[in-house]
Amino acid sequence: MTRLSGSGIGLGVAVGPVARMAEPEPDPVDEDSALGADAERARAREAIAATVGDLTARAAAAEGTAAEVLEAQAMMAEDPTLSEAIDARIDAGATAEWAVHAAIAEFREQLAGIGGYLGERAADLTDVSRRVIASLRGRPAPGLPVRDEPYVLVARDLAPADTAGLDRATVLALVTADGGPTSHTAILAREMGIPAVVAVGDVSSCVDGETVIVDAAQGAVVVAPGPKEREEAERRADERRTRAGATGPGVLADGHPVPLLANLGSPAEAPEAARLGAEGVGLFRTEFLFLGARHAPTRDHQVAAYRELFRAFAGKKVVVRVLDAGADKPLPFLTDGGEENPALGRRGLRALRAHEEILRTQLEALAVASADSEVELWVMAPMVSTAEEAAYFAALAHEHGIRAAGVMIEVPSSALIADRILRHADFASIGTNDLTQYTLAADRQLGTVASLQDPWHPAVLRLVREVGVAGRAAGRAVGVCGEAAADPLLAVVLVGLGADTLSMAPSAIGDVRLALSRVTRTEAERAAVAALAAEDAAAAKAAAQAVVAASG
Numbered sequence: 001m002t003r004l005s006g007s008g009i010g011l012g013v014a015v016g017p018v019a020r021m022a023e024p025e026p027d028p029v030d031e032d033s034a035l036g037a038d039a040e041r042a043r044a045r046e047a048i049a050a051t052v053g054d055l056t057a058r059a060a061a062a063e064g065t066a067a068e069v070l071e072a073q074a075m076m077a078e079d080p081t082l083s084e085a086i087d088a089r090i091d092a093g094a095t096a097e098w099a100v101h102a103a104i105a106e107f108r109e110q111l112a113g114i115g116g117y118l119g120e121r122a123a124d125l126t127d128v129s130r131r132v133i134a135s136l137r138g139r140p141a142p143g144l145p146v147r148d149e150p151y152v153l154v155a156r157d158l159a160p161a162d163t164a165g166l167d168r169a170t171v172l173a174l175v176t177a178d179g180g181p182t183s184h185t186a187i188l189a190r191e192m193g194i195p196a197v198v199a200v201g202d203v204s205s206c207v208d209g210e211t212v213i214v215d216a217a218q219g220a221v222v223v224a225p226g227p228k229e230r231e232e233a234e235r236r237a238d239e240r241r242t243r244a245g246a247t248g249p250g251v252l253a254d255g256h257p258v259p260l261l262a263n264l265g266s267p268a269e270a271p272e273a274a275r276l277g278a279e280g281v282g283l284f285r286t287e288f289l290f291l292g293a294r295h296a297p298t299r300d301h302q303v304a305a306y307r308e309l310f311r312a313f314a315g316k317k318v319v320v321r322v323l324d325a326g327a328d329k330p331l332p333f334l335t336d337g338g339e340e341n342p343a344l345g346r347r348g349l350r351a352l353r354a355h356e357e358i359l360r361t362q363l364e365a366l367a368v369a370s371a372d373s374e375v376e377l378w379v380m381a382p383m384v385s386t387a388e389e390a391a392y393f394a395a396l397a398h399e400h401g402i403r404a405a406g407v408m409i410e411v412p413s414s415a416l417i418a419d420r421i422l423r424h425a426d427f428a429s430i431g432t433n434d435l436t437q438y439t440l441a442a443d444r445q446l447g448t449v450a451s452l453q454d455p456w457h458p459a460v461l462r463l464v465r466e467v468g469v470a471g472r473a474a475g476r477a478v479g480v481c482g483e484a485a486a487d488p489l490l491a492v493v494l495v496g497l498g499a500d501t502l503s504m505a506p507s508a509i510g511d512v513r514l515a516l517s518r519v520t521r522t523e524a525e526r527a528a529v530a531a532l533a534a535e536d537a538a539a540a541k542a543a544a545q546a547v548v549a550a551s552g
């Protein structure tokens, strides 16, 4: 039995056999064939046929976009023009490996030169090339393993294209050597509700077929566990499954309610959120509806989308955020091109204000859609950094008949003057993702500074406290809707700092509900005080953990 440790994502536990993601094969080198052209041609044909068969089988097992991508890759692999280009190189003396590599590279460059949709397919061709070459070498195909039985996926890290193929029914858990708690893999795992332990380092003891326990709550991976450990982990996994089926409101051990809301980007996600026990929507990211659009969405188009969302949450609170364009989410009809530093540019409310007609249309669409619905509609503005901006937005929203007009607190300035902001805004919702980015001056898109992107940092917690104190003094609701609310222990601290509601990826609701149910409000406040007094993020987490462990 070997125990590995890393960063756990969520509180999940899973037991199952390892399926390793094949490491990428080295590129072939240009060398003369020792086998002769006929034999090389036959090898190439056989490897292409095997790759086409594999891709077609994967496409049949997948759904939606993933299936389309795999079908398109199979078609690329069997394109006769490609076979001719491979044969021509083999006839000139190349090995099948080199001929495939060089011919596909040439096709890829042509596609990339065309640009647009075809240009984007260039990466898919690289994957086809790697698959055919792996087959020629008798090695496993790169990418997700194909298994009939559920498995624990062990990988160095996950590429974005692989994430499209992840199947929740087959992937019991994830273990990665690289990545950090805010990496793409971690966010994805949390969103999909898959237990994960990342940043494990050396995963060589996780060999194919070996049984492992993935214990995200402990940040541990147990390789070849004994029967006692296995039984205990299976019991905990069962317990969690039962709990995931359990719904009910968020409430502390002393009966104090903390409504648990969902972060959504599309009305299509609503049924799953409701199934997982979301008590409403705490952040509806409207810009996600229009990311591909070149023109501002019409009023009627928006009314239809909002009505669909409101139908799913009749009788509940729904907090809609007006378009948050800019930086990582550019919308051509709102975003200024060519800004040197778009995260500090005209984004969020600043962009909307520069195109006020778009903001007015959106507020009108929200008012119309809510008029014939039963939701309690709250509307908020992103990236507010001054009290004047808060006053501007609240006045405009009220003018359109929106009763609850709030602001997101994502910039340190607005956290520091939350008392003044809340003179104008009806509520505040703290966006810890951007608040952390701006407080620590660490781009949330950049892996090299990911370790600074930690909402446990006491500087971030102090700003959250400012907002909590201001909210209580003004009698205004304060919610948290950044990723931080999905971390069960941090959720306790956020409540202790004054958050009235928490909004998160729906898959996190079960774990957060459990963590909150174990502490009283006084204990949550004690955990917050302990975290605030720490020197850095790790110490803050350890201090909160110690208080919570001693509670109850």
Ligand code: PEP
Pocket (backbone or CB within 6 Å): 283, 285, 324, 410, 430, 431, 432, 433, 434, 435, 481, 482, 483
């Ligand atoms: C945030 O910044 O925390 C937030 C919730 O908004 P987004 O992640 O969409 O920027």
Ligand code: MG
Pocket (backbone or CB within 6 Å): 382, 410, 431, 433, 434
């Ligand atoms: Mg934000």
